[in-house]
Amino acid sequence: MITEQRAARMDISDLKDRIVAGDRRALSRAITLIESTRADHRDQAAALIEALKSVDREAIRIGLSGTPGVGKSTFIESFGMMLTAQRLRVAVLAVDPSSTRSGGSILGDKTRMDRLSRDPNAFIRPSPSRSHLGGVARRTREAVTLCEAAGFDVVLIETVGVGQSETVVAEMSDLFILLLAPAGGDELQGVKRGIMEMADIILVNKADGDLKPAAMRTCSDYAGALRLLRKRPQDPEGFPKATTVSALHEEGLRQAWDEMMTLVNWRRDHGHFAGRRAEQARYWFGEEVRQGLLAQLATPSAQAVMQDYAERVAKGDMTPTIAAAEVLERLHS
Template sequence: MDIETLSEKILTGDRRALSRAITLIESSRADHRDQAVQLIERLKDAQRQAIRVGLSGTPGVGKSTFIESFGKMLTGQGLRVAVLAVDPSSARSGGSILGDKTRMEELSRDPNAFIRPSPAQSHLGGVARRTREAVTVCEAAGFDVVLIETVGVGQSETVVAEMSDLFILLIAPAGGDELQGVKRGIMEIADIILINKADGDLKPAATRTCSDYAGALRLLRKRPQDPADFPKAMMVSALERDGLQKAWDEMTALTNWRRENGHFDARREAQARYWFQQEVRQGLMAQLDTPEARARMQDFAERVAAGDITPTVAAQELLQGLRG
């Protein structure tokens, strides 16, 4: 299928064309990469926008159940939902989050939902680019909501936040010291913290945890792009499908507020600049990612470690070699 046909099919919402496009995006073959770039360039002109929702939570907080329940609720309202993932560990484990669609059995069979596992990649940078491009293809295919899931590991939250319109942190109820476990950096990028499992025995703990987080959020510096009552903490039960509509109402309210105040577009523009700079950096670094360059790096590193040459001179000679 040529790129023009593929592009037209995506614009009609064809799911097989969408899958195919993402496979093209994930390929590391140079000709595929060229086609993917052409495709995205073409789809850009459709100017369709979904709400991009970043979602982070450590294993065990019930992320899959949340996505299943939340996704079903949205499709039940006639919305089309795409679920993508950024998984920094997939390269190491060989597996990937969302790899097993049985985790979201109902949603994966829903004609208004599209679930795609995280691409297996060696670099978080590579995963980031491919997920970001997949988001734009999903938007062109007419999805209303794109959920971008990640586990709370290392820099993956920052990566997801930089491609999301709003960022949701999913938390499990816990004991009094739990707050310490959440990195301040994540609190600062979260728009809504959802305390999941607010059901059965865990309800009292969830209530306490929610109140702890609400208190902690009040201590953070206010962000000019937020209405006065954001960021906020709320309770949900993905299992009992409770509180999900309220969470969605808050998400749309925040999004509408930002649209009306110009922050929505400003954020997307800032993100585009950020990704451009990242692409430039990665493009420069890619010069080191050839077998020859790696061998030369290794060789110089040994001589540097042995004290035969200073780091500065070794780097100069290596870079001259790359250019010449």
């Protein structure tokens, strides 16, 4: 038993060293490890993340969301190529929606980002969402930590789509970018206020060809809407803001990057950057506790108790409220 524990520790130590050295295969293996639900793998993953705490590397974490068809993959590829041309190392954590029926995912992001996937300064890792709220895999946060330790300068987190639970990606990002397509003014009603309030920068994509006038109008509509929102303490004058880009023609990308860096640098200078990361750490501590409690309900003994009480509720012998209270009391005893 002691020999096995030592072997595991040695393996984790070796994996850590290879990740820090920029070994892409080791990084892929580590992400596979943290995504595993096996108890022994979870222990190893926790040990690896703990070991990497001493690695003093920091990337710009950018969360990217948008409605299906807005061109997220095209934007990420063009944006990523622009960054790697500046000798920046870019990691893309792209989350594919899982089937609620089979649990499977297509994981086709590398196919959609063919040029970027072949760039030696880029790393693309598609992961299944497994129905996790927020369109991000549960362990995406730990994957970000691994990419930072591997020396990547920018980590792009692509989410499944726009929804109420997109707060999840905002809780692991330094910047939250909302990508939109050109549309009429009525389209403003299609984006929830909560998403608007979370966005640091809104990018209206496809601002080219016949769609350019519509893109400019859409950008103007959102810029006006952003000015009506309550000013946030973490924003300098002029933020959040809306601007146009054309991922297809690679226009406006450098300007968008300059705006992002302006915001990041201001937040660093005024203490908001480190403060926000501290708040996020607190959030994920609470989330881990909540997920741990939910995992206890999945044990065979807990499931047996739940099934017994579910039958009584179905027969009308007990109300759901009383049954739930008794189940919780039994589980805690």
